[in-house]
Amino acid sequence: MDKADVVVVGAGPAGSTFAYHIARQGWNVILLEEHPLIGRPVQCAGLVSQRVLDMAGTSKMVRHHLGGATIWGPAMHPLKFQAGETRAHVISREELDFLLAERAARHNVSIRTNCKFRRISAPSTATRPTMTVEVETPGGNTEIETRLLVGADGVASTVARKLRLHRPIEILPAFEADIPFPAAAQDEVEIFLGRHLAPGFFGWSIPDGEGNVRVGVGTSARQGVLAIDGYRQLVRTMEKIHKSKFPGPIRTIVSGIPVGKVPKISTDHGLLIGDAAAQVKPLSGGGIFTGMRAAEIAAEVAHQALDAGDLSAARLRPYDTKWEEELGEEMERALYFRRLFMQLGDRELDRLLEVLRDTKLVSTIVAFGDIDFPTVTVRELLRQSPALVRLVPKAVSAYFRRRKDLAPDVLAS
Ligand SMILES: Cc1cc2nc3c(=O)[nH]c(=O)nc-3n(C[C@H](O)[C@H](O)[C@H](O)COP(=O)(O)OP(=O)(O)OC[C@H]3O[C@@H](n4cnc5c(N)ncnc54)[C@H](O)[C@@H]3O)c2cc1C
Numbered sequence: 001m002d003k004a005d006v007v008v009v010g011a012g013p014a015g016s017t018f019a020y021h022i023a024r025q026g027w028n029v030i031l032l033e034e035h036p037l038i039g040r041p042v043q044c045a046g047l048v049s050q051r052v053l054d055m056a057g058t059s060k061m062v063r064h065h066l067g068g069a070t071i072w073g074p075a076m077h078p079l080k081f082q083a084g085e086t087r088a089h090v091i092s093r094e095e096l097d098f099l100l101a102e103r104a105a106r107h108n109v110s111i112r113t114n115c116k117f118r119r120i121s122a123p124s125t126a127t128r129p130t131m132t133v134e135v136e137t138p139g140g141n142t143e144i145e146t147r148l149l150v151g152a153d154g155v156a157s158t159v160a161r162k163l164r165l166h167r168p169i170e171i172l173p174a175f176e177a178d179i180p181f182p183a184a185a186q187d188e189v190e191i192f193l194g195r196h197l198a199p200g201f202f203g204w205s206i207p208d209g210e211g212n213v214r215v216g217v218g219t220s221a222r223q224g225v226l227a228i229d230g231y232r233q234l235v236r237t238m239e240k241i242h243k244s245k246f247p248g249p250i251r252t253i254v255s256g257i258p259v260g261k262v263p264k265i266s267t268d269h270g271l272l273i274g275d276a277a278a279q280v281k282p283l284s285g286g287g288i289f290t291g292m293r294a295a296e297i298a299a300e301v302a303h304q305a306l307d308a309g310d311l312s313a314a315r316l317r318p319y320d321t322k323w324e325e326e327l328g329e330e331m332e333r334a335l336y337f338r339r340l341f342m343q344l345g346d347r348e349l350d351r352l353l354e355v356l357r358d359t360k361l362v363s364t365i366v367a368f369g370d371i372d373f374p375t376v377t378v379r380e381l382l383r384q385s386p387a388l389v390r391l392v393p394k395a396v397s398a399y400f401r402r403r404k405d406l407a408p409d410v411l412a413s
Helices: 013-024 050-056 093-106 158-162 227-242 288-308 313-342 346-356 359-368 374-384 386-391 395-403
Strands: 002-009 029-032 062-066 068-072 078-082 088-091 110-112 116-122 131-137 140-151 170-179 188-192 203-207 213-218 251-259 270-272
Touching (some): 002 013, 002 288, 013 029, 013 050, 013 288, 029 093, 050 088, 050 288, 062 203, 078 359, 088 093, 093 110, 116 158, 140 158, 140 288, 158 270, 170 227, 188 227, 203 227, 213 227, 270 313, 288 313, 313 374, 346 359, 346 386, 359 374
Parallel strands (some): 002 029, 002 140, 029 110, 068 188, 140 270
Antiparallel strands (some): 062 088, 068 078, 116 131, 131 140, 170 213, 188 203
């Protein structure tokens, strides 16, 4: 039977980042990926901040830069922002995954593609400090004995279930397609709001810098519009804006975005990171930055636990605490603002954009805009605009007053 100090399931950004950081400390790591090729299929729009490039240690996967946004409300009156400088990067997600896995492999991580984690065949016990995991391969099932199992296996995490850790509160269905059509403004992301196309979330169009737009929709499953129908509606809307018929897509993505708070992300001999732990920004659905940062924190804690020869839940618990300290507040605020956003009907959404059209507020959005910490901007807007506060239930102002002194420390770093 194979043996490894750590088995990581899933070679996405979270899994490969964790594998790299823990292997650098000298631990023996096996990284399992169920697909034959790392990075495929792509299930992402590939919009990231500079922080992601810094954590990846490369910008090779960057295809394009964005410095502005246009938000379309249900009545189709645009609200535009332009920073005049790069605020987000459009990447090849396939290449990001590949580069991260390659970096892990350079540090002796044994990457096994076509290997699917099935179950824990023998759990650790008080007298047995390792567990055995069963892996399905094209040649039949095999087993690996390990001290630590890390679930980086995405939104439908099998590891989370096998470790008996709770699942995210809500999974937002999403549909995206790459359409070979030049965007109207090459350095802008377009956001589309409205209950007819994306109830409980939004639609987007992102130029990829290579002559295509990545057009997608996320919806709240509870609100009765299928993501594919929302997408079709969005394409019709965009065709009206561009006064032109769109060609068919060259690639489509169907996936889910986990939104909510998972109560525990560590247990005896087990950790969850990335989408498996619902470490996704609730207002945007972005999970690359949060998943990679969580992987870095988790690797630090795991290294200390392995070093101490103690992989108990108590020893791994600092991962939960450190994650909470660093990003918990932003996630909690974002979940709250998302709940408020979901209460807005189409008329209120249009009114919201009308209020935001104020030049001072537009400048605030440009000055504070940060795709990883959107609630900092929301908080600042609410501070400046009584008209905005009046739009949403009174609860927001109470919440805002309570939270006004909290700012994420990570912003300073
Ligand atoms: C339509 C859409 C657009 C998005 N756009 C953006 C965006 O623009 N920016 C952003 O930051 N985020 C975006 N996201 C979110 C982002 O894609 C995820 O948050 C991110 O991929 C999570 O990384 P991860 O490593 O946790 O999981 P994943 O990237 O999902 O990787 C999990 C890996 O585990 C593998 N796996 C699963 N089960 C097993 C198993 N049993 N055994 C072995 N391997 C297994 C999978 O094959 C996969 O490779 C988007 C999501 C969707 C759905």
